[in-house]
Amino acid sequence: MKTRHEGLLRWLRDATDEQVSSTGTTRAYLKQIGYGHKPASPEIAVRVEAASEGAATRKSLRPDDWHVLWPELLGSDTPKVTPGRATATTP
Numbered sequence: 001m002k003t004r005h006e007g008l009l010r011w012l013r014d015a016t017d018e019q020v021s022s023t024g025t026t027r028a029y030l031k032q033i034g035y036g037h038k039p040a041s042p043e044i045a046v047r048v049e050a051a052s053e054g055a056a057t058r059k060s061l062r063p064d065d066w067h068v069l070w071p072e073l074l075g076s077d078t079p080k081v082t083p084g085r086a087t088a089t090t091p
Contacts (some may be wrong), residue, residue, distance in 0.1 A: 002036030003063070008048060008056035009034040015052070023047040033061065042069050 012020070012030055020027045024047050032038040040048065040061040048056050059066045059073065067074060 004036050005034045005040075005056060005060055007060055008052070011048075011052040011055040019051045022051045 008030065012027065012034060015027075017027075020030065023030065023044060025044055029038065030048070033040045033044070042058075042062065045058040045061040045066075048061060049058050058070060062069065
């Protein structure tokens with residue numbers, strides 16, 4: 001079953017070309033992820049979370065394995081993300 005990522009799709013509607021570019025992929029590929037046709041790689045998930053300022057999160061983009069990829073997010077509702085990094089920074 002394909003999972004739509006509503007947060008990503010909502011963000012994409014208003015995202016600038018610069019914001020999309022900062023994710024390291026194209027608007028078209030992000031739409032493929034948003035509609036559930038393609039999975040978000042861990043790297044893209046981190047970049048999307050940073051570019052969207054949390055509108056689309058790593059947890060929502062990788063619901064089956066986020067806890068394995070980013071165990072530091074367990075018990076955390078609002079991680080701080082550094083763009084371009086594959087892990088969260090914690091205060």
